[in-house]
Amino acid sequence: MDTVAAIQLLALPAGAVALAAVARRRGWPAPLLLVVAGLLVSFVPGVPVYALDPEIVLLVFLPPLLYSAALDSSYQRLRDVKRAIGLLSVGLVLFTTAVVGLVAHLLVPSLPLAAAFALGAIVAPPDAVAAVAVARRLGLPRRVITVLVGESLFNDATALTAYRVAIAAATGHGITLLGGVGEFLYAAAGGLVIGLAVAWAVSQVLARVRDALVENTIMLMIPFGSYLAAEVVHASGVISVVVVGLYVGNRMHRTGFGTRLLSDAVWRVTDFFLETVVFALIGLQLHAIVMGVLDDEDPWTLAGYALAVFGAAVLARVVWVLPGTFLPWALSRRVRARESRPPWAEATIISWAGMRGVVSLAAAFAIPEDFPGRNLLLFLTFAVVIGTLLLQGLSFPALIRRLRVSTEREAYADNLAEAGAQQAAARAGLERLEEVAQREGLAELYPDILDQLRGKSERRTLNAWERLGGGTGPEGEETPGAVYRRLRREMLSAEREVFVRLRDARRIDDEVLRRVMQELDFEEAILERP
The missing domain is CATH 1.20.1530.20 (Na+/H+ antiporter like fold)
Structure with a gap:
């Protein structure tokens, strides 16, 4: 050719x-x-x-x-x-x-x-x-x-x-x-x-x-x-x-x-x-x-x-x-x-x-x-x-x-069904967490880790219920979940800037940059739920 x-x-x-x-x-x-x-x-x-x-x-x-x-x-x-x-x-x-x-x-x-x-x-x-x-x-x-x-x-x-x-x-x-x-x-x-x-x-x-x-x-x-x-x-x-x-x-x-x-x-x-x-x-x-x-x-x-x-x-x-x-x-x-x-x-x-x-x-x-x-x-x-x-x-x-x-009624029904499912799933996840922690004696060894996991499960459930209001409260104010996502996105943006700056200064390799960028991208993808 x-x-x-x-x-x-x-x-x-x-x-x-x-x-x-x-x-x-x-x-x-x-x-x-x-x-x-x-x-x-x-x-x-x-x-x-x-x-x-x-x-x-x-x-x-x-x-x-x-x-x-x-x-x-x-x-x-x-x-x-x-x-x-x-x-x-x-x-x-x-x-x-x-x-x-x-x-x-x-x-x-x-x-x-x-x-x-x-x-x-x-x-x-x-x-x-x-x-x-x-x-x-x-x-x-x-x-x-x-x-x-x-x-x-x-x-x-x-x-x-x-x-x-x-x-x-x-x-x-x-x-x-x-x-x-x-x-x-x-x-x-x-x-x-x-x-x-x-x-x-x-x-x-x-x-x-x-x-x-x-x-x-x-x-x-x-x-x-x-x-x-x-x-x-x-x-x-x-x-x-x-x-x-x-x-x-x-x-x-x-x-x-x-x-x-x-x-x-x-x-x-x-x-x-x-x-x-x-x-x-x-x-x-x-x-x-x-x-x-x-x-x-x-x-x-x-x-x-x-x-x-x-x-x-x-x-x-x-x-x-x-x-x-x-x-x-x-x-x-x-x-x-x-x-x-x-x-x-x-x-x-x-x-x-x-x-x-x-x-x-x-x-x-x-x-x-x-x-x-x-x-x-x-x-x-x-x-x-x-x-x-x-x-x-x-x-x-x-x-x-x-x-x-x-499709507003359909979207509301979807969000309502998801919130109920998230709550049931979170309950099951917390029960499994307590079961494993008790069986392996982790409650006294790693209390901070268990608290973080409990908090993450609670935030996921709250996010699903907050989605019913479109991310705003009854007076139009941001819900706690919306504030959390906005602030975490700002933190991720700052973290990316540091990693890029360190790569440009030859203090980390491109391979390291790609790896940490992927981790940050996955977290932001979770925050950007449609």
């Missing part, structure tokens, strides 16, 4: 990270800014064409992003909303495939019905990357986030299976409806079995390693290995990765504290980098796609096609989600006995959270070169992806404010 090619290759991630940094500092939605920037840059003369390789997206970007989202998800919360996730990740995907396919076929009669259904399958699933990035940023209620994340974790399996069936039918490989259902069931079951097998094997390995660096290196390889293992036997790599991520995430408490701290940092950096590059790549595809389709179609006709398909994709979700949310509760006595009436606001938010992303584009680019209407399908896919990202992404915050959706 020559120097110019290397610089061009580095320019994409470097520029994307710089834009994302600006967006984070100013509080702007980084995904939308990156997409818009990519759209504009794609028409700048001299900018190289960044062609989206579907194999790279599906093998390099998708597995770690899916795995990270699953690792950070709650299996218990997903199980609580399994009906909603099933209706969205299977029912809605198939419904959208049918609606978009029929609209596209009616608009362009020359487009074979199977090819139109392929388009429907391509644009049917909201993207895991887009859904998770937007949901986390907006601070939506936990149930809404769980539904959206659960949908985005599983819907790719349904969509990609429907896509393969439609492509096979359009290219004359002759597949029946029953055969398509069988392929879907095989892909789902195979992905589940392989995911469980990989999860069990990984848990056995991690239980024997006990080295934070090695454990996290293994976890970086898990999503790729799990995805490839399933795809080799034509099962669902998506489901395989999600199952492993949920399994490992549910058992992270069994790993060491170093593994958990390092894992959180590793996956936050990985998510940030991959999501940043992915959204920039989406925008950069515009020039190549538009140039490829303008030779065959009139621009105004293309705009009409794009608006119709985009509208069908958006409306199909609204038409499916609202009845799907309220009809089960209205028609089933068992559902009413278990659940309260679904809030209109949450249903409306879910119905508008249909941002498509890079997986749809990757599937479109994977269409065979000789496929009927390939350029048109690419253009329509791009129109739906960009339209949903910009229209729904930009209007989402305003919709949430208009609906007055708040």
Whole structure:
């Protein structure tokens, strides 16, 4: 690779990270800014064409992003909303495939019905990357986030299976409806079995390693290995990765504290980098796609096609989600006995959270070169992806404010539950302390140490209760816990200055500085509880 090619290759991630940094500092939605920037840059003369390789997206970007989202998800919360996730990740995907396919076929009669259904399958699933990035940023209620994340974790399996069936039918490989259902069931079951097998094997390995660096290196390889293992036997790599991520995430408490701290940092950096590059790549595809389709179609006709398909994709979700949310509760006595009436606001938010992303584009680019209407399908896919990202992404915050959706009650309940748990845990810790001190006769030998440990346990419990007031008392004054954290941070800052000054004076080595800095950083991390 020559120097110019290397610089061009580095320019994409470097520029994307710089834009994302600006967006984070100013509080702007980084995904939308990156997409818009990519759209504009794609028409700048001299900018190289960044062609989206579907194999790279599906093998390099998708597995770690899916795995990270699953690792950070709650299996218990997903199980609580399994009906909603099933209706969205299977029912809605198939419904959208049918609606978009029929609209596209009616608009362009020359487009074979199977090819139109392929388009429907391509644009049917909201993207895991887009859904998770937007949901986390907006601070939506936990149930809404769980539904959206659960949908985005599983819907790719349904969509990609429907896509393969439609492509096979359009290219004359002759597949029946029953055969398509069988392929879907095989892909789902195979992905589940392989995911469980990989999860069990990984848990056995991690239980024997006990080295934070090695454990996290293994976890970086898990999503790729799990995805490839399933795809080799034509099962669902998506489901395989999600199952492993949920399994490992549910058992992270069994790993060491170093593994958990390092894992959180590793996956936050990985998510940030991959999501940043992915959204920039989406925008950069515009020039190549538009140039490829303008030779065959009139621009105004293309705009009409794009608006119709985009509208069908958006409306199909609204038409499916609202009845799907309220009809089960209205028609089933068992559902009413278990659940309260679904809030209109949450249903409306879910119905508008249909941002498509890079997986749809990757599937479109994977269409065979000789496929009927390939350029048109690419253009329509791009129109739906960009339209949903910009229209729904930009209007989402305003919709949430208009609906007055708040997480304050949820946050208060969390803090209250944590305070009660901290008190129970502190009581258990103090009982163990007294038991060991009495058994080993430490009370008279080390009374100061025991007092320090008792005080630390008491402060932790008080901090949890004080968090209910946001760190202030009834008159707005600082609570003792808030004062303690503020003063201790000042002390840590002064201590760091001394260590750096001694290192600069060559009185301590850099290795010593790194070691003590890490200890101080760990203590400050505890003080900076979110």
